[in-house]
Amino acid sequence: MEKELLIEVKNMTKFFGPTQALKGVDMRFYRGEIRGLIGENGSGKSTVTSIIAGMQAASGGTMTYKGQSWKPENMVEAQKAGISMVLQEANTIPDCTVAENLLAGRFDEFSKFGFVSMKKANAEAEKMLLSFGITNIHAKDSINKLTFEDRKLIEIVRCVSDETEVFVVDETTTALSLEGRQILYKLIHELKEKGKCVIFISHDMDEILEQCTDLTVLRDGNIIGHLNREEMDAPDAVQRIRYMMVGREIGEAYYREDYDTSHSDEIALELKNVSFGPIKDFSLTLHKGEILGFGGLSGCGMHEVGRAAFGLEKLESGSVVRNGKEIKTCLQAIESGIGYISKNRDKEALILDGSIQDNIVLPLLPSLEHGTFINPASEKDRADKEIDSFRIKCGTGKQWVNTLSGGNKQKVSFAKWTARGSEVLIMDCPTRGVDIGVKQSMYALIAQMKKEGKAIILISEEMAELIGMADKIIIMKDFRKSGEVMRAPELKETDIIEYMI
Template identity: 35%
Template sequence: MTRSDDWPRASLNARGITKNFTGVRALAGVDLDLPTGKVTALMGENGAGKSTLLKILSGDYQPDEGTIEIGGKAVTFATPFDSRAAGLRVIAQEPEIVPFVSVAENIYVGALPGSRGIVSQRQLQDRARADLERFGFERFLDPATRGIDLSPAQRQMVEIVRALIGDPQVICFDEPTSSLSDSETGVLFDLIVRLRDEGRAVGYVSHRMREIFQIADTVTILRDGRLIGSREIRDTSVGEVVRMMVGRDLSTMFERNRHELGEVALELEAVSTDDVTDISLTVRRGEVVALAGLVGAGRTELALAIAGDRPVTAGTIKVHGVAQRFRSPADSIAAGIGLAPEERKADALIMVRSVRDNIALAVLGGLSRFGVVDRRKERQLAEKYIAQLRIRTPSMAQLMQNLSGGNQQKVVLARWLAKATDVLILDEPTRGVDVGAKAEIYAIVDELAANGVAVLVISSELPEVLGLADRIIVMQEGRVTGELTHAEATEERILTLAIADHFSAEGVQP
């Protein structure tokens, strides 16, 4: 990272890239330029072809047509190894982490220091600690932690460190912040600015408009596998970028309808678990309550406890006024609670089954008569949500594993939205979802609330929290630090409660 300024740097130029999968044209003659010393954002709706393009650059996929030049020289990548040898690194949307080995081992997978001799854990961890410090991640990651114990944010950081130790010329990030909190995003952005200022070419995929305008120099837009165009960030606007992405005007602001609130559906009285302490809250029928806070504040742990997936060590959970003792998720589902988890791929997806089966999974009981699944109803349900959430798939029979990341998210979310529960907990419901579909998800949440569902939303995106919630409960380090009504809430107030006495408010860019 600290090579001299005259280190030769290379830009990347791809021309006419085309890639077909069975029944899907993922890319059709796309050009991409990643110049040195610039951050180039790549944007487009879920399924537009962004990850496919990056997987061609990383050597994971071979293009059907097209050429790639690095520093003016034509290159072809038969394998990921060739791409790395040419000085290119792509940080994937789904980091691959080996579960039962340490962070240090995960970082140096395939590049173990002194690999001819035997490497001691101590050496490896010292070296990992030094690399983590070099990139600013030391306060988030311990080199000794096992892969399986890492949060999504930590996994992402391991992937980034792993990519940067190879000193690449061209670096592409595929939605690196979708699991990062604001402070972690701040660290990543400092790092990206450094990489750019060192003259490297940076490619950056994200659905978060604000980030693009904060970090990118240029934005390149794909729609349906085609290049729509590029704009200098200083010459464009959010409105123009959204228009180029979705091909129509779209209001980016979402305003919910407020509903009449009914009785208290979910009540927590001084609930504690191994990770959260003394949590009291209520959610009424027709109400949307948001849990805000930094990643690691204990929001997901709390959600899992409410859903019967973590033991409650003290306090009481009441549903419709009745105290409950959940021994498993099945108990909480029986009591009318549904949880759409944060880790959708690992926890919930059945990747080798169809989109239709995955949506129908939620309501299997309701769709079968005398134990026979009603195929027609199953099809209607899948059709409805594919249309409503704009799930991009050639058919409802497509396997989940062939969908783009954001479209997989939408399918799992559809499953929970379709399930008739009294209390619905949504953990980061729009993570990785494009701007058009976000608005649809908000509209569905609004409709559920109008129908008397009590909704608890966990979200790290402040505009989402502000747009969606009637009430906002802020957590920090396993405790509630404050509660704001919709009218009182501002981004600053939420952040102040989320980081009080922990980090200084400066340096955390919302």
């Protein structure tokens, strides 16, 4: 039976200044499919889907939706027509309740004589949450108090309704906990069974191959090829897709191949009986030349530990100590040689309305000063070195960060600390949204940092990443340490999961 065409894209082009992000792209999306889109950072995945979803306009080309010309003015128009998109970064409304976020733009449905019935609105919001199997979040909860992962679930609930015909998932799973991913996977397969279309963007090859019915590979703004389910099941599928993505062979060795857990006796960072919020009496010791991993389920406390180590949390008791001095602020942390890669990069790691160069050199400006002046040539040289090293796709270092893809933003948030030469790196999901080739180079860089005697805290929601990179893994549960495992050839994901649940 022939599938029903839902969206067609013809000869689509997109320019960001002198940079061409899409180069005459042709694509078709059908009912009853989960179409995976994969490619390196800057390949055009998010660009083409954001145009379909009304987030931005194309520079050229045409689109049809349900057989009619399609050129949405904005995302609101697209969503009303049945096309919804969940973005990679946080997109909730701060300082509001969960209900106010879920029902934004719909409060006239709960109004009478100009007064809104919050009782009815909250009841509707609770109904929406329960329909997705979400029981730990409630309508009256403040959105500000939810975790990054839970806020992403709220966005999903807000986007999907009975009227949804096309659901675009843009690297969303990188922001979700294990439980959140299962909710999303269940949803997209339900949509498929109802004859809807899901466009699923991810850098996770296993996820793509497990969840998608079809796959399209992009590179440098071009469509490289399409694979159907049979081709995706072939023994050489992974190698074939990788080659299509980067245009060259990529070896299997992503993670460290050694099992050397040795490190210096010298302490690089200490948390001494730290207490704040739900974290009580927490201690850790990080040595030079050590990669200390942290894992756990959503709300376990691992992200909070990383924030505290960088001076982002106000402690109720205890202390963070580096080189015998107490760290109480982020500035003190930076000055002492600590760098921090935040999971929430758009709000905590980057100045979006600043250039790539400004973001990279910001932590090292004091070292570039000559009297009261900063040498512009030195700034450019330092930034260009990192741009080349991380293969950040841009026209020049003067390009604004908010024009970059999610993965390229992540490279900038990493590059600013390598440029500074930080001796202690706190990495919270450092490879989130990063393509397979750059992820491989980042892992090699982390391994090299260990050899150089740098100390690393690696917080990750990817168990394979922790097993592949860390010397020791601390598993968190209910804001406490629930177990520790050491690096070993026989270490398996099940060995970690037993401490999580």
